[in-house]
Every structure is written in C-alpha cells, then in structure tokens.
Amino acid sequence: MGITKLFRAxxxxxxxxxMRSALTMLGIIIGVAAVIIMVAIGxxxxxxxxAQIEGLGGNIxxxxxxSRRMGGVTTxxxxxxxxxxxxxxxxxxxxxxxxxAAPMLSNSAQVIYGNLNWSTTVEGMDNHYLxxxxxxxxxxxxxxxxxxxxxxxxxxxxATISKELFGESDPLGQxxxxxxxxxxxxGTLKSKGQDSRGRDQDDxxxxxxxxxxxxxxxVSNSNPTRVQSIYLKIYDGADMQALETDIADLMRxxxxxxxxxxxxxxxxxxxxxxxxxxxxxxxxxSLLAAVASVSLVVGGIGIxxxxxxxxxxxxxxxxxxMAVGATPSHILLQFLVEAVVLCGLGGAIGxxxxxxxxxxxxxxxxxxxxxxxxxxxxxxxxxxxxxxxFGYYPALKASKLQPIDALxxx
Amino acid sequence: xxxxxxxxxxxxxxxYSMGDNVIWALKGVDVSIKAGEFVAVMGTSGxxxxxxxxxxxxxDTPSDGKxxxxxxxxxxxxxxxxxxxxxRYIGFVFQQFNLLPRTSALDNVALPLLYxxxxxxxxxxxxxxSLEQVGLGERLHNQPxxxxxxxxxxxAIARALVNNPLLILADEPTGALDTRTSFEIMALFQQLNDxxxxxxxxxxxxxxxxxxxxxxxxxxxxxxxxxLNGHH
Ligand SMILES: Nc1ncnc2c1ncn2[C@@H]1O[C@H](COP(=O)(O)OP(=O)(O)OP(=O)(O)O)[C@@H](O)[C@H]1O
Ligand SMILES: [Mg+2]
Numbered sequence: 001m002g003i004t005k006l007f008r009a010x011x012x013x014x015x016x017x018x019m020r021s022a023l024t025m026l027g028i029i030i031g032v033a034a035v036i037i038m039v040a041i042g043x044x045x046x047x048x049x050x051a052q053i054e055g056l057g058g059n060i061x062x063x064x065x066x067s068r069r070m071g072g073v074t075t076x077x078x079x080x081x082x083x084x085x086x087x088x089x090x091x092x093x094x095x096x097x098x099x100x101a102a103p104m105l106s107n108s109a110q111v112i113y114g115n116l117n118w119s120t121t122v123e124g125m126d127n128h129y130l131x132x133x134x135x136x137x138x139x140x141x142x143x144x145x146x147x148x149x150x151x152x153x154x155x156x157x158x159a160t161i162s163k164e165l166f167g168e169s170d171p172l173g174q175x176x177x178x179x180x181x182x183x184x185x186x187g188t189l190k191s192k193g194q195d196s197r198g199r200d201q202d203d204x205x206x207x208x209x210x211x212x213x214x215x216x217x218x219v220s221n222s223n224p225t226r227v228q229s230i231y232l233k234i235y236d237g238a239d240m241q242a243l244e245t246d247i248a249d250l251m252r253x254x255x256x257x258x259x260x261x262x263x264x265x266x267x268x269x270x271x272x273x274x275x276x277x278x279x280x281x282x283x284x285x286s287l288l289a290a291v292a293s294v295s296l297v298v299g300g301i302g303i304x305x306x307x308x309x310x311x312x313x314x315x316x317x318x319x320x321x322m323a324v325g326a327t328p329s330h331i332l333l334q335f336l337v338e339a340v341v342l343c344g345l346g347g348a349i350g351x352x353x354x355x356x357x358x359x360x361x362x363x364x365x366x367x368x369x370x371x372x373x374x375x376x377x378x379x380x381x382x383x384x385x386x387x388x389x390f391g392y393y394p395a396l397k398a399s400k401l402q403p404i405d406a407l408x409x410x
Numbered sequence: 411x412x413x414x415x416x417x418x419x420x421x422x423x424x425x426y427s428m429g430d431n432v433i434w435a436l437k438g439v440d441v442s443i444k445a446g447e448f449v450a451v452m453g454t455s456g457x458x459x460x461x462x463x464x465x466x467x468x469x470d471t472p473s474d475g476k477x478x479x480x481x482x483x484x485x486x487x488x489x490x491x492x493x494x495x496x497x498r499y500i501g502f503v504f505q506q507f508n509l510l511p512r513t514s515a516l517d518n519v520a521l522p523l524l525y526x527x528x529x530x531x532x533x534x535x536x537x538x539x540s541l542e543q544v545g546l547g548e549r550l551h552n553q554p555x556x557x558x559x560x561x562x563x564x565x566a567i568a569r570a571l572v573n574n575p576l577l578i579l580a581d582e583p584t585g586a587l588d589t590r591t592s593f594e595i596m597a598l599f600q601q602l603n604d605x606x607x608x609x610x611x612x613x614x615x616x617x618x619x620x621x622x623x624x625x626x627x628x629x630x631x632x633x634x635x636x637x638l639n640g641h642h
Contacts, residue, residue: 005524016512320508323469324569325497325525327490403469407508 010338017310024306025346028386031296032350032379033357038292039375040358042285044368048194049278053271055192055201056134058099059240060270061247063087064229083265085209085225087254088128094250097238102129103227105209107216112177113165120161122178122205124212132231135206140172140187143208151210155183159191159202181215183207240269299346300386307339307394318398319406332399339391340384347383351376414481416577416608417443417466422475422485424461424631435461437631438475443610445576448603450619451612453628459612460581462628466610467500467579468492480576497525501570503580503611507562509554509569515541516550519568526573540568544598560591567598571607578602580611584618596621 014021065083088101105124110117123129126148130137137156147154155176162171171185192201209227213219220226234243248267255264311318318331326334354371361367424436435458443449443466451459464470465477468484471492477485484495496502501522509518520537528536541550544564554562563583570578580599584592592615600621603609613619620639627635 005530009524012513316508317510320510321521321525322493323467323496323502323508324522325493325573327493327525329490330493330525404464407469407504 006333006337007341009334010341013334013338014342020306021342024302025342025349027299027302028296028343028346028383029299029350029353031292031299032347032383033354034292034295035289036351036354036371036375036379037357037361037369038285038288040354040369040371041361041367042281042288043370043372043375044362045281045285046278047370048368049274049281051193052195052274053278055195056271056274058134058236058271059234059238060132061232061234061244062229062266062268062270063091063232063247063251064266064268065264082223082226083228083230085227087251088227088230090254091230091232091247091250095243095246097234097243098232099235100128100131100231100233102126102132102231102233103209103229104129104231105212105217105226105228107212109178109205109216111161111165111205113174116165118161118164120203120205122155122207122212122216124209124217125206126209129206129231132233134233135192136190138188138190139170140185142187148208149210151208151214153181153183153211154186154207156187156189156206157185158189158204158206160200161203161205162188178205178207179216183211240272244269296383296386299383300343300390303339303343303387304390304394306342307335307391308397310338311335311394311398314398315401315406315409318401319403319409322401322403323407328399331401332395335395335398336388336391339395340387343387343391344380344384347380350383351380413445415442415478416445416447416480417441417610418478418481419466419472420476420478422462422465422472422477424458424465424470425473434631436465436472439631439633441466441626441633441636443577443608445608446603446606447608447610448599448621448623449610449626450622450624451610451626451628452614452616452619457628458631459628461631463579463581463610463612466577467502468495493525497522497573499576501573501575501578503563503566503570503578503583505582505585507554507559507566507586509562509565511555512553514551514553515546515557515565515568518554518565519572521569522573528573536572537568540572541565543571543602544568558591559587560594563587563591563595564598567595567602571602576608578607578609580609582612582614584613584615592618 063083083103085103088103092098092101102125107122107124108119109122110119127142129135130142138159140156142156143152143154146152155178157171165171165176166174171188174185175182176185189202189204189206195201232247234240244267248263251265252263257264321331354376358369358371361369419439419441421438421440422436423434423438426433426435439462451462453459465472468479468487471487472485475485476483479495479499484492487495510521516534516537519540520533523533523536538547538550541547544567546561546564546568549557549561554565557565584595587595596618599609599611611622619625622639624638625635626633
C-alpha cells in the first residue's frame with residue numbers, strides 16, 4: 001500500500017469527523033505556536049543582547065567618580081578626590097593591556113537647528129573615545145588635534161540627532177546651536193541602537209572635552225580638569241580580573257587614598273554586565289521554551305486520547321477492513337498516519353499562527369522576536385514525531401484486535 | 411487427478427473458554443465443498459454455524475483439526491498470512507452489511523483492492539464492474555445512508571465479488587431484510603452461482619435455504635445432516 005494512498009485514506013477518515021479532528025488539532029496548534037513564539041522572543045532578545053555586545057566592541061571598563069563624591073571633594077592634605085583627565089593618560093602608560101583610555105564629561109543640552117529643537121546629551125571627549133566606545137564615523141571626520149586641545153566648536157552627531165534635526169538632508173558643514181553657542185557639524189556616527197537598558201545610544205552629540213567643560217559644564221577653579229568618567233578599552237585576551245585589581249590599585253596610589261579609606265571611584269566591567277544580562281536572557285528563554293513544550297506534550301496527550309476513542313468507535317470498521325484483507329500492520333499504519341497527519345497539519349497551522357504573532361509582536365508591539373526557518377521546520381517535524389509517539393499505542397491496540405471480535409463489536 | 415475441493419475440513423473443533431468452563435462450539439466437523447457449489451448452512455441458534463463460517467473464511471483458526479483451502483492447509487497461519495488469504499480467496503457478506511459510512515458505494519466496493527496487489531488504476535473500473543454485476547450501475551456515488559437495505563446488501567455483495575474470490579461466504583445475508591428483498595438477494599446469489607461462483611450461506615429460513623443446491627444442518631457443534639436439495 002503506497003504512502004500517498006495511506007495519506008489520502010487518513011485525510012478521508014479525519015474529514016468524516018471534522019469537528020473532532022479540528023478540536024484535537026487545536027491542542028497541537030497551540031502547543032506548536034507557543035513553542036515557536038517563545039523561541040522567537042528568545043531569539044529576539046538574544047539578537048538584541050548580541051547587538052549590545054557588538055556595540056561594546058570588546059572588553060570595556062568604566063571608571064567613574066564615586067557617586068557620593070560627585071563633583072570632587074578635597075579631603076585632608078590637598079589630595080583631589082575626583083577623576084582627572086590625566087588619570088586616563090596615566091593608566092594608559094602604566095598598563096599595556098589598555099588599547100584606549102578615554103576621558104569623558106557629559107552634560108545635557110538643548111540643540112537647535114533652524115526651528116527644530118531637541119534636548120540631548122553632549123559628551124565631551126577626545127578621539128580615543130571613539131575607539132573605546134566603538135563609535136564609527138559614518139560620514140565626515142573625527143576631531144583634529146587642534147580642535148581637541150583648544151576646545152574647538154565642532155560636533156560629531158549621533159544618528160538620532162541627525163534624523164531629528166536634519167531628516168534626509170546632509171548635516172555635514174551645518175551649524176547647530178547648542179544651548180547658547182554655535183558649533184559646526186564635522187561628522188556623523190554610525191547607528192548603535194539601544195543599549196542594554198533600552199536607552200537610545202544614538203541620541204548623543206560628541207564634542208571636544210574642553211568645549212564641554214568650559215561652555216556647558218562650567219569650570220570649577222578648584223578642580224579644572226575634572227572628568228566624569230574614563231572609558232578603558234582592553235585588548236582581547238587580557239586577564240580582566242587581574243586588570244580590575246591593577247587599575248584600582250594604581251588609581252588608589254595616584255589619588256593618594258589612605259589604606260583604610262574607601263575607593264573614591266567606581267570601576268565597572270561593562271562587558272561582564274552585558275554578559276550577565278545575556279546569560280539571564282538565555283536562562284529565561286529556555287524556561288519559556290520549556291513551559292511552552294509542556295503545552296505541546298499536553299496536545300500530544302489529547303491526540304492519544306482522541307485516537308483511543310476513535311479506535312473504539314471504529315472497531316467494526318477495523319474488523320471489516322481485516323475481513324477484506326487488511327493485515328495488522330495495515331491497521332497500525334492507518335491509525336499512525338492519521339495521528340501523524342493530525343499532528344503535522346496542526347503543526348503547520350501552529351507555525352502560521354506563530355508567524356502572525358511574531359510579526360505583530362516585532363512590528364507593532366515592540367517586543368523583538370525573530371522566527372528562524374529552521375525552528376519552524378523543526379517544530380513541524382517534532383509535532384509529527386509527537387503524532388507517532390502518542391499515536392502508536394492506540395494504533396497498536398487497533399492492530400491487535402481479532403477480526404471476529406471486532407466484527408461482532410457493538 | 412480431480413480438482414481439489416475449494417474447502418475441506420478435517421475434524422475441526424473449536425473451543426471457547428468462558429471463565430472456568432469450556433464450550434465446544436464445533437466438535438469435529440468434516441465437510442468438503444467443491445467449486446461451483448451453492449451451500450446453505452442451517453441449524454438452531456448456537457449450533458455453531460457462524461463458528462464454522464469463521465473457520466472456513468480464515469477469520470479464525472480451529473482449536474483442533476485441519477482446514478484445507480484449495481488444497482492448502484490454512485489451520486495454523488498467522489494473522490498477516492490469514493489476512494492475505496482472505497483478501498485473495500474469500501468474499502464476505504454480513505447480516506449488517508458492514509459498509510463504511512459516509513463513503514460512496516464505489517469506494518466501499520474498492521476497499522478490498524486497497525489491501526491487494528491490484529494496481530490502483532484498476533480499482534475504479536473493477537469496483538464499477540462489480541456494482542454493475544449486482545445491478546447497482548446507477549448508484550456508484552451514493553453513500554450507504556442514501557441506499558435501501560437491499561441496495562446496501564448488494565453493495566456488500568459487490569464488495570465480496572471485487573477481488574474475484576474462490577469462495578463467497580454469507581452469514582445470514584437476508585437476516586436484516588424483508589421477505590421480498592430477501593428473495594431478490596437470493597436470486598442474485600443464484601445468478602452468481604450460475605455464473606460459476608462457489609457460495610456458502612447461513613440462514614434460518616427453509617425457503618431461503620431451498621434456493622441453494624446443498625444443505626448442511628448443524629446441531630450442537632456437529633454436522634448432523636448433509637444433503638442435496640431435491641434428493642431429500
Ligand atoms: N467469542 C465467543 N466466546 C465464547 N463463546 C462463543 C463465542 N462465539 C461463539 N460462542 C459460543 O459458541 C457456540 C456457537 O456459536 P455460533 O455463533 O457459532 O452459533 P450460531 O449457530 O451462529 O448461532 P446463531 O444462529 O444465533 O447465529 C454458542 O454456544 C456460542 O455461545
Ligand atoms: Mg451466527
């Protein structure tokens with residue numbers, strides 16, 4: 001008996017009991033859809049995390065002023081307790097594992113171009129900062145040494161700023177007003193998207209640190225070279241644990257901190273934070289997928305239940321088929337194929353349902369979700385396998401019937 | 411040497427155990443049926459008629475004794491081998507017709523071919539020819555619920571004919587039909603027998619049995635009478 005004939009016979013048998021077949025399939029449809037959707041949401045989250053790791057561009061430490069001493073407080077014998085611009089150069093010369101040490105001082109600002117108004121963050125930096133933060137110049141150029149040292153009135157703008165203020169037109173060479181002074185746009189940044197906390201990283205303007213200090217943050221006479229934080233990009237393969245200790249030790253010495261005092265700075269391993277987040281995401285995803293799989297198994301049990309009912313209900317039919325020449329394996333195969341068709345069809349419908357839900361989630365709800373074709377195929381294959389697994393026992397039961405008993409069954 | 415008997419039973423016995431006690435439904439039956447015979451099996455209820463039919467139809471195997479189908483011993487075959495024998499050599503007609511519901515007459519008749527070696531392109535023509543043979547050439551696409559009892563039994567007879575069997579077995583084929591329809595069905599059997607088919611049928615009614623050429627009378631699991639009609 002050919003396989004196409006078997007499938008056609010199964011379709012006929014299932015159509016005879018259309019309502020019941022549909023309800024049975026519903027269990028599988030929901031199960032498969034749940035699994036695919038959960039995996040898609042997981043893949044979406046994973047992709048986001050991957051993009052963030054990509055955005056970091058390697059191993060990064062952030063050295064920032066201790067929050068309690070923000071702004072710099074001098075204690076005792078004139079020891080300055082805030083991060084200074086020279087700390088960046090100092091760490092760079094002391095630790096060869098550092099690829100780039102970039103001081104940064106940020107300030108919020110109101111940006112105006114024509115009649116458009118946008119409030120954003122201005123980050124004062126030097127060219128090391130581009131390396132350290134993995135910023136890529138999309139168009140234009142980075143800071144010249146002259147602009148960097150003298151505090152030139154130039155800006156490199158993020159993709160969001162470019163879009164909000166300039167739309168489709170070219171921002172390069174244009175003059176924008178930042179708070180109360182004009183700056184010239186010399187470059188645009190390649191988009192990085194959201195960071196791990198969901199903040200838009202492209203909503204930023206980069207300027208020479210000196211410009212930010214003198215024109216936006218305001219110079220404090222007592223603390224003229226203060227920076228907010230120092231980004232330290234570390235070469236691949238370096239021992240991050242050891243470096244963390246080294247950096248802290250060097251900074252304590254440099255800042256002349258008493259042995260018993262707390263660190264007047266905060267040192268965070270950014271890569272590690274993102275990695276932790278990635279791990280959390282992964283565990284959460286597996287958990288979701290596991291829960292969804294349970295519903296698929298429940299669907300499979302539904303299939304088994306219905307197949308058992310069907311075998312009992314069709315006992316006389318089975319007897320007749322045996323009388324006219326069906327062997328036990330014919331009967332086994334017939335019921336197995338029915339279960340597989342039921343599950344495979346349910347799986348296919350479930351996949352389509354999942355596709356719709358994934359697109360809606362991704363495009364309209366804002367939950368990133370990615371449906372991989374392999375996952376879709378695997379889940380259809382898997383549901384067919386569930387059909388074999390849960391259909392086997394009822395089919396075996398049917399094939400074990402004695403023809404005379406089955407024919408006589410009331 | 412002459413043609414072997416279509417069916418030959420040698421001292422077949424069949425025991426059914428009901429809890430502790432054993433019922434002997436057949437207690438040693440010897441029967442030979444030749445090609446072209448038309449045999450009526452009679453007897454009181456519980457005398458073993460159906461059991462006998464199941465044995466010679468290879469639906470069940472005897473506890474003891476031998477059954478030869480066309481000279482071949484079929485008493486100890488396994489389920490799959492018996493299924494092949496039934497498919498190839500036997501056509502069944504049941505009291506309750508046993509047609510597949512919501513399935514056309516044509517597909518019902520073609521059912522045995524599904525399990526045969528017959529290539530699929532021959533199914534429809536053969537099923538159609540069978541239905542024409544029983545006078546239902548106009549009802550190919552009707553489902554059982556759209557046919558009368560007599561017509562349904564004709565479909566069942568067409569199904570029994572479709573694999574061109576050696577032997578047609580009918581257990582009370584007129585049991586669910588009124589007298590007039592019963593005689594129409596019997597006329598059909600007679601016609602098939604005239605065309606050379608070997609037929610064995612069970613009936614309670616002497617008038618029905620009178621149509622057959624030979625009668626077997628069972629009592630209590632034993633064959634008590636075996637005579638040719640008109641030679642009473
Ligand atoms: N599956 C079974 N289990 C137990 N006993 C059975 C079984 N089948 C038949 N018998 C017994 O075997 C005996 C013969 O039964 P059988 O069905 O052959 O009678 P029958 O002549 O066909 O009767 P009827 O005219 O009522 O159909 C009866 O006593 C019956 O109770
Ligand atoms: Mg009987």
